[in-house]
Amino acid sequence: MILSVEGVSLAFGGVRALQEVSFDVKEHEIRAIIGPNGAGKSSMLNVLNGVYHPQKGTIRFKDKLFHDMDSHQAAELGIARTFQNIALFKGMSVLDNIMTGRNLKMRCNFLQQALWVGAARREEIEHRRAVEEIIDFLEIQHIRKTPVGRLPYGLQKRVELGRALAAEPTVLLLDEPMAGMNLEEKRDMCRFILDVNEHYGTTIVLIEHDMGVVMDISDRVVVLDYGRKIADGSPADVRGNQAVIDAYLGVAH
Amino acid sequence: MADELSGLDTFPKLLMHHAKVRGARPAIREKDLGIWQTWTWSEFADEARCLAAGLAAQGLQRGSHIVLISDNRPRLYAMMAAAQCLGAIPVPLYQDAVATEMAFPIQNAQIAFAFAEDQEQVDKLLEILPQCPTLKRIYYDDPRGMRRYAQPELMAYDKLLELGRESHRRDPAYVETEIARGAAGDTAGMFFTSGTTGVAKGVVHTHASLLGPSLTAARMEHLGERDVILAYLPPAWIGQNIFSCAQAFVTGYCICCPESAETVMTDMREIGPTYYFAPPRVLENLLTQVSIRMEDASSVKRWLYRFFMGVANRVGGAILDGKRVGFLERILYWIGDLLVYGPLRNVLGMSRVKVGYTAGEAIGPDLFRFYRSIGINLKQLYGSTETAVFVCIQPDGQVKADTAGPAVPGVELKFSPERELLIRSPGLFREYYRNPEATLQAKDTQGWFHTGDAGYFDPDGHVKIIDRVKDVGALADGTLFAPKYLENKLKFFSYIRETVCFGHQRDKVCAFINIDPDAVGNWAEKRNMPYSGYTDLASRDEVYDLVRECVERVNADLAAEPEIAGSQIHRFLILHKELEADDGELTRTRKVRRGFIGEKYQSLLEALYSPQTTVHVSAQVRYEDGRTGTYSADLKIRDARTFPPAAAKRAA
Numbered sequence A: 001m002i003l004s005v006e007g008v009s010l011a012f013g014g015v016r017a018l019q020e021v022s023f024d025v026k027e028h029e030i031r032a033i034i035g036p037n038g039a040g041k042s043s044m045l046n047v048l049n050g051v052y053h054p055q056k057g058t059i060r061f062k063d064k065l066f067h068d069m070d071s072h073q074a075a076e077l078g079i080a081r082t083f084q085n086i087a088l089f090k091g092m093s094v095l096d097n098i099m100t101g102r103n104l105k106m107r108c109n110f111l112q113q114a115l116w117v118g119a120a121r122r123e124e125i126e127h128r129r130a131v132e133e134i135i136d137f138l139e140i141q142h143i144r145k146t147p148v149g150r151l152p153y154g155l156q157k158r159v160e161l162g163r164a165l166a167a168e169p170t171v172l173l174l175d176e177p178m179a180g181m182n183l184e185e186k187r188d189m190c191r192f193i194l195d196v197n198e199h200y201g202t203t204i205v206l207i208e209h210d211m212g213v214v215m216d217i218s219d220r221v222v223v224l225d226y227g228r229k230i231a232d233g234s235p236a237d238v239r240g241n242q243a244v245i246d247a248y249l250g251v252a253h
Numbered sequence B: 001m002a003d004e005l006s007g008l009d010t011f012p013k014l015l016m017h018h019a020k021v022r023g024a025r026p027a028i029r030e031k032d033l034g035i036w037q038t039w040t041w042s043e044f045a046d047e048a049r050c051l052a053a054g055l056a057a058q059g060l061q062r063g064s065h066i067v068l069i070s071d072n073r074p075r076l077y078a079m080m081a082a083a084q085c086l087g088a089i090p091v092p093l094y095q096d097a098v099a100t101e102m103a104f105p106i107q108n109a110q111i112a113f114a115f116a117e118d119q120e121q122v123d124k125l126l127e128i129l130p131q132c133p134t135l136k137r138i139y140y141d142d143p144r145g146m147r148r149y150a151q152p153e154l155m156a157y158d159k160l161l162e163l164g165r166e167s168h169r170r171d172p173a174y175v176e177t178e179i180a181r182g183a184a185g186d187t188a189g190m191f192f193t194s195g196t197t198g199v200a201k202g203v204v205h206t207h208a209s210l211l212g213p214s215l216t217a218a219r220m221e222h223l224g225e226r227d228v229i230l231a232y233l234p235p236a237w238i239g240q241n242i243f244s245c246a247q248a249f250v251t252g253y254c255i256c257c258p259e260s261a262e263t264v265m266t267d268m269r270e271i272g273p274t275y276y277f278a279p280p281r282v283l284e285n286l287l288t289q290v291s292i293r294m295e296d297a298s299s300v301k302r303w304l305y306r307f308f309m310g311v312a313n314r315v316g317g318a319i320l321d322g323k324r325v326g327f328l329e330r331i332l333y334w335i336g337d338l339l340v341y342g343p344l345r346n347v348l349g350m351s352r353v354k355v356g357y358t359a360g361e362a363i364g365p366d367l368f369r370f371y372r373s374i375g376i377n378l379k380q381l382y383g384s385t386e387t388a389v390f391v392c393i394q395p396d397g398q399v400k401a402d403t404a405g406p407a408v409p410g411v412e413l414k415f416s417p418e419r420e421l422l423i424r425s426p427g428l429f430r431e432y433y434r435n436p437e438a439t440l441q442a443k444d445t446q447g448w449f450h451t452g453d454a455g456y457f458d459p460d461g462h463v464k465i466i467d468r469v470k471d472v473g474a475l476a477d478g479t480l481f482a483p484k485y486l487e488n489k490l491k492f493f494s495y496i497r498e499t500v501c502f503g504h505q506r507d508k509v510c511a512f513i514n515i516d517p518d519a520v521g522n523w524a525e526k527r528n529m530p531y532s533g534y535t536d537l538a539s540r541d542e543v544y545d546l547v548r549e550c551v552e553r554v555n556a557d558l559a560a561e562p563e564i565a566g567s568q569i570h571r572f573l574i575l576h577k578e579l580e581a582d583d584g585e586l587t588r589t590r591k592v593r594r595g596f597i598g599e600k601y602q603s604l605l606e607a608l609y610s611p612q613t614t615v616h617v618s619a620q621v622r623y624e625d626g627r628t629g630t631y632s633a634d635l636k637i638r639d640a641r642t643f644p645p646a647a648a649k650r651a652a
Helices: A041-048 A071-077 A094-100 A110-115 A119-137 A153-166 A183-199 A211-217 A235-240 A242-249 B011-021 B041-057 B074-085 B099-108 B119-131 B157-170 B173-181 B207-220 B238-251 B261-271 B280-295 B299-320 B327-348 B365-373 B436-442 B483-491 B517-526 B534-538 B541-559 B562-567 B594-600 B602-608 B645-651
Strands: A003-012 A015-025 A030-034 A056-061 A064-066 A079-082 A171-175 A203-207 A220-225 A228-233 B026-032 B035-040 B065-069 B089-092 B113-116 B137-140 B154-156 B187-192 B202-206 B228-230 B254-257 B275-277 B355-358 B378-382 B412-415 B420-424 B449-457 B463-468 B496-502 B509-515 B569-574 B614-622 B628-639
Touching: A003 A041, A015 A041, A015 A056, A015 A220, A015 A228, A030 A041, A030 A183, A030 A211, A041 A171, A041 A203, A071 A079, A079 A153, A094 A119, A094 A153, A110 A119, A119 A153, A119 A183, A153 A171, A153 A183, A183 A203, A183 A211, A211 A235, A220 A235, A220 A242, A228 A235, A228 A242, A235 A242, B011 B041, B011 B074, B011 B173, B011 B207, B011 B238, B026 B041, B026 B074, B026 B261, B035 B041, B041 B074, B041 B157, B041 B173, B065 B074, B065 B099, B065 B119, B074 B089, B074 B173, B074 B187, B074 B238, B099 B119, B113 B119, B119 B137, B137 B157, B154 B157, B157 B173, B187 B207, B187 B238, B202 B207, B207 B238, B228 B238, B228 B261, B228 B275, B238 B254, B238 B275, B261 B327, B280 B299, B280 B327, B280 B365, B280 B517, B299 B327, B299 B365, B365 B378, B412 B449, B436 B449, B463 B483, B483 B496, B483 B509, B483 B541, B496 B594, B509 B517, B509 B534, B509 B541, B509 B602, B517 B534, B517 B541, B541 B562, B541 B569, B541 B628, B569 B602, B594 B602, B602 B614, B602 B628
Parallel strands: A030 A203, A030 A220, A079 A171, A171 A203, B026 B254, B065 B089, B065 B113, B089 B187, B113 B137, B137 B154, B228 B254, B275 B355, B355 B378, B509 B569
Antiparallel strands: A003 A015, A003 A056, A056 A064, A220 A228, B026 B035, B187 B202, B412 B420, B420 B449, B449 B463, B496 B509, B569 B628, B614 B628
């Protein structure tokens, strides 16, 4: 068990985003969080990497217990994420954007970097190599030097995944990695997620709306509705669960 | 150079020679992780030697075949060389072929060994494994995604190399002995023809037939070890093999493999090849990109571009040919070179190009002149898989847009009474593999190869090809009808991507048109014309008018040529979909399959020859997001103005 969440509750004033949610993530698995709009999926992810601080509950990560995470701390511990509405530097090249993902691994100070001598130079070459490996992995060599703002949506998503990978995370949080993509882009993204999981051994927690994708690639699924966990299990279990069907299709009151 | 190569009559002997003579010079480069990595000739030779030892240990025998499916990669070329060291025969296949297309070559030659670049190609081979029981070993280069593959046939390239190193250590003399056993007359490679004419045939070439013409051409163009080429076309095509194997092996120049198909432009700019080949379609795409970017440039830049391209058009070609040009024009051209041509060549990655070839299809005179006028020594050549490419080359100073050039030294040419070009040359293939009937049909008892191309010699002794002999037909009234000639004339317009002309044994010529979605799309954008996709764009009245203008200009052109003035295009329609190789409408080398298209769109064809002005079509279409749907609509048919031969001059 690499990550477990116990009894987490989060409220914004009167809005209860999460209520007593508990679940766990095994090492090396692909764990999906699903649920209708406003179910608290993104809030859950934000709790996991320390953007939101829950009022109640604990998070256990690699046998360390936290009441709440601090986002800087989460990044240092090896939790990386992508965002629902792409958060890249539009004017910077793909290469530079991915390079920012290595930020925490850079040791040289500002002056050394500016002069680009000795250690700073060695360090950059080393980081560049790591970044190039990711570029190769995600098959985006042809846009290496293109400003991100000029890329189509599907590729921007891929670049964002690249930046998250650059931090060499142990847990990767993906917030709707396939939203707004066409079939082919989705298929590519699925392949990359599975490859990341297999090749780097990264544990993946993802939020996704496309049920086909979720059922195909995830090992276990947790379902939220109105901030509560209503189901948890293998894709097949969840699909057959009455509470889930009701939540998605609505039920007569 | 002749002395240097004496006695080196096979590929592996040449490879070992270069390792000795220029061991530290670059042989092959590949961009890996964003950095160009180099194998020197001695590293290349060493890799090939170890692989050969490994393959021998795995049971690859002299005279047996090995299939290779890969993009241009150093490891692909090392595998080929390794097979040749053992006297085995490399059979490169097109990497974009579907699995079923790969089964035939493997069955045909009962091939046991295969090399595949990555998971995609391995999957194809595994798919056809049941139909190809002879296939026993599949080596793969990139292990990504194959961690869970447990098929006993599979082995990683690295593993093979390791086996080979060990085996080479045990018996270092083995590979050298095998190399020494090779002779010029041995088979060096087999290339499957693209199948314009039905079933693919394996064209068997010997070391002599590949290396001989390569050396002749290399001498003609003064190629040497300092030259550089970018290997970006499919290795299964004999041309790529000649440019990135045979000619590299006779001259010792450096081959560069681009990072991926999408990065070719960038890689070309970084490498700056000195020797270049591009089919007309690639050159055209490049020019289209330049034109589109120019249209979006600022007005000052546009003016500069237009002015200096005018200068280049007048004198650029003449300067390149070493002809006399007025002093003022020379000054202007020099300024233009500083401001426009130089930077343009740089953007195209052609700053260092010493000689560039184009072949495969007819090239538009404007397109051809464009490249020459900005100082790129682009020339035409003529050849085919069966002739190891080099049959005709235009020598420096005698370059023309509409011919293929005179025969290369050592090549004999003549035309049959039916206007078919016949060739006898040292580069002729030995045979079609296991197809003596076809061999006899193509190569007569006196050794003349029947090309199937129709043409004639122009007054300067250059060969001019007009069409395939079998496609040259006649209208019902006996007028000469050369469809390819018409199609090419139409395709020279940037708005037209493909076209198919019909007219044999009919009373007039009619055409199917495919518009170029980029060029027409840009044109539509400029006019604020919204459209949803190719099909929508193709059905617009404005686009029909645009195409009609092109057709009428071709007609005016044709009217000026007395023999074919009667084959002007009377009616045309714009097809609702782009012609695709995947649908069998084009060959893998993107040539139209006229007969097949005629049958597939029978109803459209009939409509063209009836008085109808629309024709109903319903077909399955595949949208960009992968869904398929049915498209059903009325295609418009339009008449085009034709010109009486006499009126031609005025109308044009």
